[in-house]
Amino acid sequence: MNELIIRQPDDWHVHLRDGDMLAAAAPFTARQCGRAIVMPNLVPPVVTVDEAHAYRQRILAAVPAETGFEPLMTLYLTEQTTVAELARAAENPYIHAVKLYPAGATTNSDRGVRDPLAIDPLLAELARTGLPLLVHGEVVDPQVDIFDREARFIEQVLVPIRQRFPELRIVMEHITTEDAVAFIRTQEDGVGATITAHHLLYNRNAMLVGGIRPHYYCLPVLKRERHRQALLTAATSGDPRFFMGTDSAPHTQGAKESSCGCAGAFTAYAALELYAEAFDQVGKLNMLEAFTSVNGPNFYGLPLNESRVRLTRHPQSVPDYFEVGAAERLIPLRAGETLSWQAVRL
Numbered sequence: 001m002n003e004l005i006i007r008q009p010d011d012w013h014v015h016l017r018d019g020d021m022l023a024a025a026a027p028f029t030a031r032q033c034g035r036a037i038v039m040p041n042l043v044p045p046v047v048t049v050d051e052a053h054a055y056r057q058r059i060l061a062a063v064p065a066e067t068g069f070e071p072l073m074t075l076y077l078t079e080q081t082t083v084a085e086l087a088r089a090a091e092n093p094y095i096h097a098v099k100l101y102p103a104g105a106t107t108n109s110d111r112g113v114r115d116p117l118a119i120d121p122l123l124a125e126l127a128r129t130g131l132p133l134l135v136h137g138e139v140v141d142p143q144v145d146i147f148d149r150e151a152r153f154i155e156q157v158l159v160p161i162r163q164r165f166p167e168l169r170i171v172m173e174h175i176t177t178e179d180a181v182a183f184i185r186t187q188e189d190g191v192g193a194t195i196t197a198h199h200l201l202y203n204r205n206a207m208l209v210g211g212i213r214p215h216y217y218c219l220p221v222l223k224r225e226r227h228r229q230a231l232l233t234a235a236t237s238g239d240p241r242f243f244m245g246t247d248s249a250p251h252t253q254g255a256k257e258s259s260c261g262c263a264g265a266f267t268a269y270a271a272l273e274l275y276a277e278a279f280d281q282v283g284k285l286n287m288l289e290a291f292t293s294v295n296g297p298n299f300y301g302l303p304l305n306e307s308r309v310r311l312t313r314h315p316q317s318v319p320d321y322f323e324v325g326a327a328e329r330l331i332p333l334r335a336g337e338t339l340s341w342q343a344v345r346l
């Protein structure tokens with residue numbers, strides 16, 4: 001297959017940032033995706049409905065209006081979040097989910113929740129209203145090896161939350177292990193998972209062999225090849241519980257290429273091309289549209305996009321960097337290399 005036409009995708013997990021980085025990164029998502037679930041981990045985080053509204057306006061101002069891009073806003077759950085604020089969020093047409101970060105798990109997560117099992121009134125309100133809980137699924141216990149943190153989160157946090165709140169709608173974000181795939185497959189309605197393009201394309205060798213490659217460092221961190229294989233099988237299976245979420249997470253070059261570099265890979269510049277490459281690797285391009293453009297809207301109860309995108313097998317080179325403001329650079333994943341697909345909106 002050298003060409004396919006699919007419905008326009010949506011990105012169900014993306015970091016658009018703020019200020020100069022928002023201006024640099026958001027147009028890429030807007031050109032390719034109809035909608036995106038926008039992560040709230042700004043500094044300070046987006047914790048109230050009013051803050052989400054203000055952020056939404058800044059996003060709309062940063063993207064070309066003709067794209068028709070619709071940011072789907074989220075709130076950042078803290079230990080100070082109130083039941084009343086969640087009730088307001090659930091009634092708000094622009095807010096589509098609430099994000100749970102275990103405190104300290106990833107970029108700008110220090111205001112997250114220290115004990116996710118100690119916020120029952122908040123989880124009960126989400127279950128009552130149907131507003132989905134999006135989870136960064138890693139424990140932060142320093143005793144737990146970083147490669148085991150996702151599997152441990154499932155048993156220590158997710159399984160108990162599911163037992164206490166079976167009605168609660170949950171998306172396990174950016175899953176990276178066969179353990180997470182197995183867990184999601186055992187769940188009934190109301191549980192889904194996003195999978196990034198980079199976790200479908202790369203295992204941890206890409207980050208660590210032949211030198212440390214900071215642009216491949218993300219959280220949850222890349223895992224072993226058998227985990228990548230499990231993710232690829234899940235994403236290309238057509239199972240409606242798995243859908244596209246790039247976790248595209250831009251940082252400036254200096255913040256990545258540092259003695260303590262930030263986690264995050266910038267993939268939004270070519271999200272669909274990267275996913276197409278992963279699906280093509282296993283001969284499953286025919287399953288791409290379900291994953292990128294159908295399963296996500298169905299989970300969130302939103303209509304499918306009506307416009308279409310044409311994907312062509314056509315090598316294109318990736319720029320070495322994108323400008324951020326006047327003085328900074330953003331290095332895309334696979335900078336200076338090639339992509340094998342090209343996506344054009346119809």
Ligand SMILES: [Zn+2]
Nearest residue numbers: 015039247249
């Ligand atoms: Zn993320």
